[in-house]
Amino acid sequence: MEAYAIIQHGRPLEKVSRPTPVPVGREVLVAVTHSGICHSDLHVIEGHYDLGSRGDLELGKRGLTLPLIPGHEVVGKVVSWGPEADGQGLVAGDLKLVFPWVGCGECSRCRADEQNLCLSTRPMGLVTDGGYGTHVLVSDPKYLLDIEGLDPAVAATYACSGVTVFSAIRKLMPLDHAETIVVIGAGGLGLNAISLLRALGHERICAVDTGQSKLDAAVAQGAASVVLADGDSASTVAKIAAACDGRVFSIIDTVNASPTAEFAFDALSKGGKLVQVGLFGGELKLPLPLMPAKSATLQGSYVGGLAELREVVSLAKQGLMPAIPVTPRNLDDVNEALDELRDGRVIGRMVIVLDADHQHPAGAIAGATVGEE
Numbered sequence: 001m002e003a004y005a006i007i008q009h010g011r012p013l014e015k016v017s018r019p020t021p022v023p024v025g026r027e028v029l030v031a032v033t034h035s036g037i038c039h040s041d042l043h044v045i046e047g048h049y050d051l052g053s054r055g056d057l058e059l060g061k062r063g064l065t066l067p068l069i070p071g072h073e074v075v076g077k078v079v080s081w082g083p084e085a086d087g088q089g090l091v092a093g094d095l096k097l098v099f100p101w102v103g104c105g106e107c108s109r110c111r112a113d114e115q116n117l118c119l120s121t122r123p124m125g126l127v128t129d130g131g132y133g134t135h136v137l138v139s140d141p142k143y144l145l146d147i148e149g150l151d152p153a154v155a156a157t158y159a160c161s162g163v164t165v166f167s168a169i170r171k172l173m174p175l176d177h178a179e180t181i182v183v184i185g186a187g188g189l190g191l192n193a194i195s196l197l198r199a200l201g202h203e204r205i206c207a208v209d210t211g212q213s214k215l216d217a218a219v220a221q222g223a224a225s226v227v228l229a230d231g232d233s234a235s236t237v238a239k240i241a242a243a244c245d246g247r248v249f250s251i252i253d254t255v256n257a258s259p260t261a262e263f264a265f266d267a268l269s270k271g272g273k274l275v276q277v278g279l280f281g282g283e284l285k286l287p288l289p290l291m292p293a294k295s296a297t298l299q300g301s302y303v304g305g306l307a308e309l310r311e312v313v314s315l316a317k318q319g320l321m322p323a324i325p326v327t328p329r330n331l332d333d334v335n336e337a338l339d340e341l342r343d344g345r346v347i348g349r350m351v352i353v354l355d356a357d358h359q360h361p362a363g364a365i366a367g368a369t370v371g372e373e
C-alpha cells in the first residue's frame with residue numbers, strides 16, 4: 001500500500017510504501033476511495049495545540065507516535081477481514097463510511113456508542129493510521145456504515161465535520177424554531193452545521209466568518225443571515241445581536257480561537273449557551289460575575305459517537321441534508337492541499353479521491369490483496 005505519513009512534526013507529509021496490513025481478529029481491511037482533509041489534520045501534523053498562556057499541548061503526550069498516516073474522514077471498499085469478523089455481513093467490494101473515533105469497546109460510554117467520550121479512545125488518523133493512503137485497517141465491522149445512495153465524497157465528511165457539529169447541535173436542543181442559531185466559522189464544520197440545522201427544521205441560522213466568500217457559501221448552504229467578523233470584537237457582537245433580533249441563545253463556535261470565543265461569549269444573551277467545537281486554539285478570559293449574571297452555559301463538544309454518526313447518515317439518506325461543496329484532490333497533491341487549507345483558501349471540504357477500481361483490479365477487491373505491497 002501507499003500513503004502519506006507524518007515522519008516529522010512541522011514537515012510536509014512523506015510518501016511511504018508498506019506491506020498492506022493483514023486484518024486479524026475482528027479487523028477489516030478497507031481500500032480507501034475518499035478521504036476528507038480536515039483542519040485538525042493540520043494540528044496533528046504540527047504536533048501540538050495552542051493552549052494560550054499555558055503554552056502548547058504536545059500531541060506526543062496524548063498517544064500520538066510517528067510515523068503516522070493522518071486522515072479520519074474515510075470512505076472505502078471492504079477488501080478482507082479477520083476470522084472473528086465472519087458472519088458480520090461483510091461483503092468484499094461494498095462501499096462503507098468509516099467511523100474513526102474508536103473507543104476501548106468495553107466501557108459504559110463505548111457500550112452506549114458514545115466512543116468519543118471513552119477514556120481510552122484510539123482515534124483513527126490521530127493515534128492509529130488513517131485514510132491518507134490506499135488502505136486503512138478498521139478495528140471492528142461495527143465501525144463501518146452503509147452509505148448507499150449518498151455521494152461518497154460528501155459522506156466522507158460526515159465522519160468528522162458532520163458528526164462533530166451534529167453532536168454540538170444536540171447540546172443546544174431543544175430549541176424553538178423561531179430562535180436564531182449562530183454558527184461561527186463557515187468551513188467544512190460550519191457548512192455541515194448549517195446543512196444539519198436545515199435537516200432538523202431550523203431556518204433561522206446566522207453564519208459568522210472573517211471571509212466574504214465563506215459567508216457566500218454559508219448563504220448557498222442555507223444560512224438566513226451572515227455577519228462578517230471584522231476583527232473588532234464589539235462591532236462583531238453588535239452585528240450578531242442585530243442578526244438575532246437581540247436574542248442570542250445558541251452559538252456553535254466551529255473555530256474556537258481566542259477572538260471568536262471572546263465575541264461569542266460577549267454576544268450571548270441571558271440564558272444563552274455557547275458550544276465550543278473548534279480546535280483552533282488560544283484561551284478565553286472570562287469576567288466571572290458575567291457567568292451568573294448572564295446565566296451562561298459554556299460547553300465543549302468533541303467529535304461524536306457512533307450512534308450520532310448513524311443519525312447523520314440517516315438524515316442524509318432521507319435527502320434532508322444539502323451537500324456541502326467538495327473539491328476532489330489527488331493523493332499525491334495532499335501537501336499542496338494542506339497548504340491551501342492552512343491559508344484559509346478552501347470553500348467547503350477538500351476530499352482526496354482515489355480510484356479504488358483502478359488501483360485494485362477486480363480480483364484484488366474480492367479479497368486477494370492480503371499481503372500486497
Ligand SMILES: [Zn+2]
Pocket residue numbers: 103104105106107108109110115118119120
Ligand atoms: Zn471505552
Ligand SMILES: [Zn+2]
Pocket residue numbers: 038039040041072160161
Ligand atoms: Zn476532523
